[in-house]
Amino acid sequence: MECEIDERWKLVDRIAEETVTYGDGKTTLKDAIAELTVKPLTGLPIALAVLYGFWSFFSAFAGFFTDGFFVRLFDNHWLPWLQGVFPGKGSWYYFILVGDPAAGNSFEAFGMLTSGLFVAIGIVLPAITAFYLYLIILEDSGYMPRLAVLIDTLLHKIGLHGFAIVPMILSLGCNVPGVAATRTLQTKKQRFMMITLLAIFIPCGAQLGVIFSLIPEFAGIILLYLLIGFIFFGFILHKVIPGKSPEILIDIPPYRTPSLENVSKKLWVRTKGFFTTAIPFVLLGVGLVNVLYLGGVIDWLAEALGPLLTTWFGVPKETVGPLVAGFLRKDLAVAQLSAIEMTKYQLISSVVLVNLYFPCIATFIMMMKEGSERGVRGVLEILGGSLLVLATVLFIWGGLLHLIWIMMGVA
Amino acid sequence: MKLLLIGHPNVGKSVLFNRLTGANVTESNYPGTTVDYTKGYMQIDGEEVELIDVPGTFSLDPKDKAEEVAVKMLKDNEDSIVICVIDSTKIERGLYLALEIIEMGYPVVIALNMWDVAKDKDIEIDLQRLRELLGVPVVPTIAVSGWGVKELVSKIKDAKPRDISKIESKVEGTS
Amino acid sequence: MDENMKDKIGGLYFGVFGIVVFLVGILEIGLGVLNKTVHFGPLIFSGYFMLWRGAILFFAGIFYLLSVKKFSDVHQKAKAMVASIMIWIIAGTQIFSIILDSIIGDGSRWFNTWEGFLSSYAPPYIPSIILLPFTLVVAYYVLSNKDTDEKNEMIE
Incomplete structure (x- = not known):
């Protein structure tokens, strides 16, 4: 049944009369603030402040535990005690477990029980706790989804249409849940892109x-x-x-005060996860590198890869050891790199390299698991594709940095 | 299934379109006209659905080229679901268009966009009552911030054709 | 106090304060670029990320100044509120760091001495800490707005 224009307007008026009232509602301060945080012009300065807050909180918190307590604990008490009582100085197992008997600090000893424990507990644990704490507060307050919308809007503008921010931010904690979170993405293309980009570019907490x-x-x-x-x-x-990348929809909850109970519960779950997965891997990483050193494999690799590392990437060949360790734990690799003598530009290059090259083993396993849902072919697609992209990116992006140093005249 | 996004000019229709679709948006010329329209894809429950951003139109009683195209598009896609985007601050004008579309027999979902602006202007809309009267899903949205967009998508499958005389009798019955 | 009058005073206050914050921001950016450390009374301009802090104050100052016109509008108050939150973030994390630093002792001592603990809190401070008390005025305006707020929570 059709009705005439006048009749239709009458109907509209009746409906409006019943449902619309003028003058009662009012924007709350919360709504107004929420608006400011997603609009790029005001949102970006706010994001700048939030990011600063993260850095500042992080360095205070991690500095307090690492420099204030763990460095002293490990260097003044644990290391001298272990070096004193551990039997078999000069033997292979002493080398693997304790490392350099003359080392003055836990950092440069390179043993599983010295550097390994120190990096895992002394450095990474406080860092990861601080990181998660801040992240959880941002999540629970409702800021995180707004930040996602803000970044998404910006990415739209540079052509990255419909991008997933949530896996990216999760990956800053640990790439493993980041890879898992790509399941929320709709298409194969999006998942592949995100997994690959995460594994290559996003450093973990x-x-x-x-x-x-x-x-x-x-x-x-x-x-x-x-x-x-x-x-x-x-x-x-x-x-x-090829393929499509549809938009990702996220819920935008209102701002609220995070509850202490929820924050502490989440923090506990996440740091517990760290304890059970990360610490064994850090220790194993140190052990593996030490074993490879003893077997001469590292030296052999350093000779074999040396020309490539020095000419293409512009980093010293001694970085081979940390790079091997990086396969197990990237945090460990960075720690070991910082103990090697080189120029600051070489250090920047090598840390970037650690980031770009092979994902750590936990991420690697997670990637295989993601692919396995589609059988052997899925695994091959994800791994083959990712590794291909990875190799390309590693050479281009790693080499470019060297080129930049050369052009600046510092390499 | 196809989705048509229809609404007046300047109600945030394109922003909503961007929030709903991802990449692979194609802009093309509607056959036989000089009017451009955009087309994209979105996912509903894992199913891929084509979404067409119909040029902004005030009514289905065409007065210019763009409105002609809008009407043509509706007619050419008879099996579509229509998302009617309404400016919450000018709800009467939007409702008029929505009623026209309902009359033509399309299943309709109404997005009350710029909900935040309506709140600013002290306009209160009784959503529950509006849903009751119209008998179609009505979802408040703020396209610029993405608020409500997810709910809008979840309501698309609830859209059903609605007889205009039922709406009339509902309205009569209450007043 | 008359609502109108109250908002006028608020606008004026944040106008003046906004200019101060803005100028401090520019000063910090300038000194940050030159990588200089300056002591001035109880103030210290120094540190790694002074440039960053300066940029935040710069924007906070702009937000305050934008909020001044028609301060009675909730959107305008929100700008002042956000600017204040930005300063709270800088000052808050800095105070947090001062507290943690005051606990650790130096040398082989695990914890600080009582004197050392107290002296950690002595000036100089970064500008944001000095600015902090002046931002609290925004709380007054927000709290006095609150009763209208609670009636109008977002419709869920």
Whole structure:
């Protein structure tokens, strides 16, 4: 049945009369603030402040535990005691477990029980706790989804349409849940892109922690270089890979005060996860590298890869050891790199390399698991594809940094 | 299934379109006209659905080229679900368009966009009552911040054709 | 107090304060670029991320100044509120760091001495800590707004 224009307007008026009232509602301060945080012009300065808050809180918290307590505990008490009582100085197992008997600090001893424990508990644990605490507060207050909307709006503008921010932010904690979170993405293309980009460019919380603790002065430039790489290669992958990338919809809850109970519960669950997965891997990583040293494998690798490392990437061949360790734990790799003697530009390059090259083993396993849902072919697609992208990115982006140093005349 | 996004010009329709669809948005010329329209894809419960951003139109009684295209698009896609985007601050004008579309027999979902602006202007809309009267899903949204967009998508499958005389009798019955 | 009058005073206050915050921001950016440390009374301009802090104050100052016109509007108050939150973040994390630093002792001592503990809290401070008390005025305006707020929570 059709009705005439007048009749229709009458109907509209009747409906409006019944449902619309003028003058009662009022925007609350919360709504007004929520609006300011998602609009790019006001949202970006706010994000700048939130990011600063993260860095400042993080360095105070991690500095307090690492420099204030763990460094003293390990260097003044644990290390001398262990060096004194551990039997078999000069033997292979002493080398693997305790490392250098003359080392003056836990950091440079390179044993499983010295450097391994120190890196895992002394450096990474405080860092990861601080990181998660801040992240959880941002999540529970409702800021995180708004930050996601803000970044999403910006990414739209540079052509990365419909991008998932949530896995990216999760990955800053640990790449493993980040890879798992890509399940929320709709298409194969999106999942592949995100998993690959995450594994290559996003440093995990532990790694960030070590970077912030040991070489804070270079943190900015390293992260910026990785971020630009993420956007650049994301753009290229988006163009190259066939398939669709629909928009990701997220819930935007209202702002609220985070509850202490919820925050502490989440913090406990996440740091517990760290204890059970990360610490064994750090210890294993140190052990593996030491075993490979003893077997001469590291020296052999350093000779074999040396020319490539020095001419293409511009880093000393001694970085081979940490790079091998990085396969198990990237935080450990960064820690070991910072103990090697080289120029600051070489250090920046090598930390970037650790980031770009092979994902750590936990992420690697997670990637296989993601692919396995689609059988052997899925695994091959994800791993084969990711590794191909990875190798390409590693050579281009790693080499480019060397080129930049050369052009600046510092390499 | 196809989705048509219809609404007046300047009600945040394109922003909503961007929030709903991802990449692979194609802009093309509607056959036989000089009017451009955009087309994209979105996912509903894992199913891929085409979404067409119909040029902004005030009514289905065409007065210019863009409105002609809008009407044509509706007619050419008879099996579509229509998302009617309404400016919450000018709800009467939007409702008029929505009623026209309902009359033509399309299943409709109404997005009351710019909900935040309506709140600023002290306009209160009784959503519950509006849903009752119209008998179609009505979802408040703020496209610029993404608020409500997810709910809007979840309500698309609830859209059903609605007889205009039922709406009339509902309205009569209460007043 | 008359609502109108109250908002006028608020606008004026944040106008003046906004200019101060803005100028301190520029000063910090300038000194940050030059990598200089300056002591001035109880104030100290120094540190790694002074440039960063300066940029935040710069924007906070702008937000305050934008909030001044028609301060009675909730959107305008929100700008002042956000600017204040930005300063709270800088000052808050700095105070947090001062507290943690005051606990640790130096040398082989695990904890600080009582004198050392107290002296950690002595000036100089970074500008944001000095600015902090002046931002609290925003709380007065927000709290006095609150009763209208609670009636109008977002419709869920």
